[in-house]
Amino acid sequence: MTTMMFVKFLTFLLCLLSACMPVYAGADGSIKLYPLPLIELEEIINDRFDQLGFEVSSNTLRADEKILIAKRQKEKWFISLKHHSPLATKIKAVFTVAGIPDQSRIDILWNLISTYRNTPSSKDSLIETEISNQVIPTAVLCRIESVVCVKAKGKDRNIQLSGFFVDANGLIICTAHNLITSEAITIVLFDGTSFRGEVLKTNPHLDLALIRVNLESNAFVPLEDGRNLLGMGERLYSIGCPNDLGGTIFSGTINGPPRRLNSLPFWQVNMKIYPGSSGSPVFDIQGNLVAIIKGKYRGTDALGFLIPFETIIEFFKEE
Amino acid sequence: MRLIPKVLTSLLVVMTMFVAGPDFSCGQLVQGEAAPVFSLNDITGKTHDLSAMKDYSMIILYFFDVESRPSQEGLLSLDRLSKKYQINDLVVLGIAPSSSEKVEEFIKRTHLNFPVIADDSDVSNLYQARFILPTVCILGPNLQVMDYFQGGGKTTEIMLLKLAERKLRQNQTMVAKAISDDIIGKNPHHAKATMLKGYAELDEGSLDEAEETFRKLSHQKDGEILGKEGLASVYAKQGQIKKVLALAEEIEKKEPARAYVHLIKGDILYSQNNNKAAEIEYRKAVQKKEAEPFQKAIAYNQLGRLQANLGKYHEARELYDQAVDMDPYYIEAMSNMGVTYEKEGKWDKALDAYRKARSLDKNDIFTEILAKKAQEMLKLQRNVEQKRRIDKLVKELSDRYRHQKKSRSKNKDSWTSRPMVLSFVGFQEKGVLSQRDGFSSVLVTRLTELLNASGRVQVVERAIIDQLLEELNLGSSDLADQETALKLGRVLAAKLIGTGSLFHTPEGPFMSLRLIDTETSAIPKIVTKQLVLSPAFVKEIRRINREILKTVILKYPLCGYVMRISDRQVMINLGSKQGVVSGTKFDVIEEQKPIKYKGKMLHGLPKSIGRVEVTQVEPDLCFARVLNQERPIKEDDKLKEIMDELVSPEGTNE
Numbered sequence A: 001m002t003t004m005m006f007v008k009f010l011t012f013l014l015c016l017l018s019a020c021m022p023v024y025a026g027a028d029g030s031i032k033l034y035p036l037p038l039i040e041l042e043e044i045i046n047d048r049f050d051q052l053g054f055e056v057s058s059n060t061l062r063a064d065e066k067i068l069i070a071k072r073q074k075e076k077w078f079i080s081l082k083h084h085s086p087l088a089t090k091i092k093a094v095f096t097v098a099g100i101p102d103q104s105r106i107d108i109l110w111n112l113i114s115t116y117r118n119t120p121s122s123k124d125s126l127i128e129t130e131i132s133n134q135v136i137p138t139a140v141l142c143r144i145e146s147v148v149c150v151k152a153k154g155k156d157r158n159i160q161l162s163g164f165f166v167d168a169n170g171l172i173i174c175t176a177h178n179l180i181t182s183e184a185i186t187i188v189l190f191d192g193t194s195f196r197g198e199v200l201k202t203n204p205h206l207d208l209a210l211i212r213v214n215l216e217s218n219a220f221v222p223l224e225d226g227r228n229l230l231g232m233g234e235r236l237y238s239i240g241c242p243n244d245l246g247g248t249i250f251s252g253t254i255n256g257p258p259r260r261l262n263s264l265p266f267w268q269v270n271m272k273i274y275p276g277s278s279g280s281p282v283f284d285i286q287g288n289l290v291a292i293i294k295g296k297y298r299g300t301d302a303l304g305f306l307i308p309f310e311t312i313i314e315f316f317k318e319e
Numbered sequence B: 001m002r003l004i005p006k007v008l009t010s011l012l013v014v015m016t017m018f019v020a021g022p023d024f025s026c027g028q029l030v031q032g033e034a035a036p037v038f039s040l041n042d043i044t045g046k047t048h049d050l051s052a053m054k055d056y057s058m059i060i061l062y063f064f065d066v067e068s069r070p071s072q073e074g075l076l077s078l079d080r081l082s083k084k085y086q087i088n089d090l091v092v093l094g095i096a097p098s099s100s101e102k103v104e105e106f107i108k109r110t111h112l113n114f115p116v117i118a119d120d121s122d123v124s125n126l127y128q129a130r131f132i133l134p135t136v137c138i139l140g141p142n143l144q145v146m147d148y149f150q151g152g153g154k155t156t157e158i159m160l161l162k163l164a165e166r167k168l169r170q171n172q173t174m175v176a177k178a179i180s181d182d183i184i185g186k187n188p189h190h191a192k193a194t195m196l197k198g199y200a201e202l203d204e205g206s207l208d209e210a211e212e213t214f215r216k217l218s219h220q221k222d223g224e225i226l227g228k229e230g231l232a233s234v235y236a237k238q239g240q241i242k243k244v245l246a247l248a249e250e251i252e253k254k255e256p257a258r259a260y261v262h263l264i265k266g267d268i269l270y271s272q273n274n275n276k277a278a279e280i281e282y283r284k285a286v287q288k289k290e291a292e293p294f295q296k297a298i299a300y301n302q303l304g305r306l307q308a309n310l311g312k313y314h315e316a317r318e319l320y321d322q323a324v325d326m327d328p329y330y331i332e333a334m335s336n337m338g339v340t341y342e343k344e345g346k347w348d349k350a351l352d353a354y355r356k357a358r359s360l361d362k363n364d365i366f367t368e369i370l371a372k373k374a375q376e377m378l379k380l381q382r383n384v385e386q387k388r389r390i391d392k393l394v395k396e397l398s399d400r401y402r403h404q405k406k407s408r409s410k411n412k413d414s415w416t417s418r419p420m421v422l423s424f425v426g427f428q429e430k431g432v433l434s435q436r437d438g439f440s441s442v443l444v445t446r447l448t449e450l451l452n453a454s455g456r457v458q459v460v461e462r463a464i465i466d467q468l469l470e471e472l473n474l475g476s477s478d479l480a481d482q483e484t485a486l487k488l489g490r491v492l493a494a495k496l497i498g499t500g501s502l503f504h505t506p507e508g509p510f511m512s513l514r515l516i517d518t519e520t521s522a523i524p525k526i527v528t529k530q531l532v533l534s535p536a537f538v539k540e541i542r543r544i545n546r547e548i549l550k551t552v553i554l555k556y557p558l559c560g561y562v563m564r565i566s567d568r569q570v571m572i573n574l575g576s577k578q579g580v581v582s583g584t585k586f587d588v589i590e591e592q593k594p595i596k597y598k599g600k601m602l603h604g605l606p607k608s609i610g611r612v613e614v615t616q617v618e619p620d621l622c623f624a625r626v627l628n629q630e631r632p633i634k635e636d637d638k639l640k641e642i643m644d645e646l647v648s649p650e651g652t653n654e
Helices: A002-020 A038-052 A103-118 A125-132 A138-146 A309-317 B003-020 B022-026 B069-084 B100-110 B155-169 B173-186 B191-203 B207-219 B224-238 B241-254 B260-271 B275-287 B293-309 B313-326 B331-343 B347-360 B365-382 B384-403 B439-454 B462-472 B482-491 B535-555
Strands: A031-034 A055-062 A065-072 A075-085 A088-097 A147-153 A158-165 A171-175 A185-188 A194-203 A208-213 A235-240 A248-254 A259-261 A264-270 A281-283 A289-296 A304-308 B039-041 B047-049 B059-063 B091-096 B116-118 B135-139 B145-150 B420-431 B457-459 B496-505 B508-517 B525-530 B559-566 B569-572 B585-590 B595-597 B600-602 B607-617 B622-629 B638-642
Touching: A031 A103, A038 A055, A038 A065, A038 A075, A038 A088, A038 A103, A038 B439, A038 B535, A088 A103, A103 A138, A103 A248, A138 A147, A138 A158, A138 A235, A138 A248, A138 A281, A147 A171, A158 A235, A171 A289, A185 A208, A208 A309, A235 A289, A264 A309, A289 A309, A304 A309, B039 B116, B059 B069, B069 B091, B069 B100, B069 B155, B069 B173, B091 B100, B100 B116, B135 B155, B145 B155, B155 B173, B155 B191, B155 B293, B173 B191, B191 B207, B191 B224, B207 B224, B224 B241, B224 B260, B241 B260, B260 B275, B260 B293, B275 B293, B293 B313, B293 B331, B313 B331, B331 B347, B331 B365, B347 B365, B365 B384, B365 B439, B365 B462, B365 B535, B384 B462, B384 B482, B420 B439, B420 B462, B420 B482, B420 B508, B420 B535, B439 B457, B439 B462, B439 B496, B439 B535, B457 B535, B462 B482, B482 B496, B482 B508, B508 B535, B525 B535, B569 B607, B585 B622
Parallel strands: B059 B091, B091 B116, B420 B457, B420 B496
Antiparallel strands: A031 A088, A055 A065, A065 A075, A075 A088, A147 A158, A147 A185, A158 A171, A171 A208, A185 A194, A194 A208, A235 A248, A235 A281, A248 A264, A259 A264, A264 A304, A281 A289, A289 A304, B039 B047, B059 B135, B135 B145, B496 B508, B508 B525, B559 B569, B559 B638, B569 B622, B585 B607, B585 B638, B595 B600, B607 B622
């Protein structure tokens, strides 16, 4: 009797779960076509699994199909690679944790491949290897759903930046530069759904803005867990929408003493920052909010400035 | 009161040393030999067994007294540095000959990142670290003793300096720089630390910073020579040869015993194709006494490379050995050792050498590729049947080469494609003498692997080419002649040969790869790339692979016929042997009738009347589905491969 009840409860739970993530349920997002030779794609994925400590077994089903199965405790990847031409490959990916599929991790994989394809090889190699040698902590990965892409009409062109939920009632914080209060704002969530947003207030001096969307969301970054005092050389992770690629994670370290610009404090970091990264939340290794990306130092890709947590609090305190 | 025991101890040390003579002071701890192993339990009960740690490339054993502040200073600095710069791979064991209670107290007080162990089994005696504390022992690959020093005062500084130097040799430039900065912070005019910082900057490619650091150093009293040597190597990397030679002359006048200038001069002479003069300079560099260990190591290595180029592999290996003795982290010299064995066909020894080199740095792509190749060759050597097949083939091929017989009889069907066979022959290495040997071998091995995996191109096995060259007594200089290379390509029945050069520059080799059509001598593709030895290298080669594949598809599209057609499925007379993979797309084409105009026959371009996509591939044939057709596709229709429309780099959903 009790087992029956337990099973029923489990099914109920599963139903609930699937109801929570309606967009993830479809399997259509898990097959993609990339303009890369099969072996190259296989190597990129294998390298990644290696770094993350997965145990990989590979299998050649037919002459033109390769199966990779990677396991790490309860996590399991099933990846099939198929020639689409000598220069293109069809890839199918399934990821499960303890048997439950998780589309968000597959999106991270897609992201990895597109970033690989898009980055020029020689220039950024130093920074890239530094990042790829680091495993992204789970505490940081958990924050990925609270990050959104913000799209708005700017002064003379459309702009795009990053932002994140700070409470369960749809409050979003992001940077304020280029943002005009009156214009319509679109918020794109991690799962791709979009909502209209309304700018509640902006503070151009602090370069912060508050937006509300009519949505209740459990994925938000609690401000109570924020941290202010960071150490020189401390490793940080940003999640944002560089070039409209939602859910992109970069890592970096504080590489300079706290700076002061226009009487405001900033952290200096070596971290990849692209157009659209502004407003990305930055976390420490435990996934606590520590800063927001302000922008990059002109002419570089990997030297940036962060708005520290104390400024965020100041922004919330003011009337 | 507290002084008395200290005085007593030092007295005792002096006495024992006196009694035991020189044997004691060296004891078992000879630089370059294996350290005595031990096993100790820490307070949590975890066992630290030194023999189980031999895979670590560096271990620091720090013997100290938990109650004496000065003896802890070095350990605390290590801890601070490792936390500050996140040096994750720093393996330090703090060992204290004190009671476990006191050690526990110390751990609670300091929260070190490293294990601190109470020595309850005389490990301190084993390392002669009972009387003088701190005693620091730095262990290198395979637990060999690299550095050993004792006593208070400057121990911390010496230890950090050694550590920075070793980290620099391990190519961990960031860490090396951080540690030297730390020393400079306390002692701004520390010449050695400033020098290390400069070389770290040089190695990571920040030439301007390195130049500045060395310039400042050269204005210091005790740093003039070190600074000028550094400046010379910066200019050498920038290719400013006049400046280098001027500096070299200056240094030689001032300090005739320094070795480094000869090394730099040797490199310049070599790049000017003056190998004899280069050898003389390298020999001077090896003989002169005054040099930093790494400078000596490089000199030995360069001299070894010269010997290897002359085919004197045994001499070369002896020199590489000496280079590794000077610098146990010299992965280039170890890998070069493997290359000499490879050139002699001793694949088992080559593999050993590559594995040894790889144990220093698992991320070293160069040795990874070489090791993989050696492994495959070894497998091939042991496979008797394979060996027989290759021997037979090589014999046939060499006959064919000598007599210049046509390799194939005329085929009746001139339309249908034959397999696309490509052969890499004759990669020339020129330019400066890079510290690594075997670059062309790495490049060709890797490209071969990638191209073969595509299914579209077949690359002639390296073993066959090597053996054939040996049989025909052709050296790499013969293959620089394009005609010889083409002749060889034709004999190998290759449609394309890949040839070219690697021009080594101080920043890395500049590759120029030409694909040449063996039938027409046309050059369908030239790829030129500046390569760097970093993880980006892997990516560059993958990119070259894509460029070659693209050229093959565009310039040599697969051509075939429709064999049979049924219910929107087409059977084609091309299969995986010819390079068809699933997803390959073909245009169905119709030759236009020539138009007769004023007595001349004018040919038009063939017209595409439909398109098919391959869904299933067999060795000699394949099946395709019809994507579109202007008129019904019929048997014996001609087919021509087309380049797939560009797939977006972000990937497209299916």
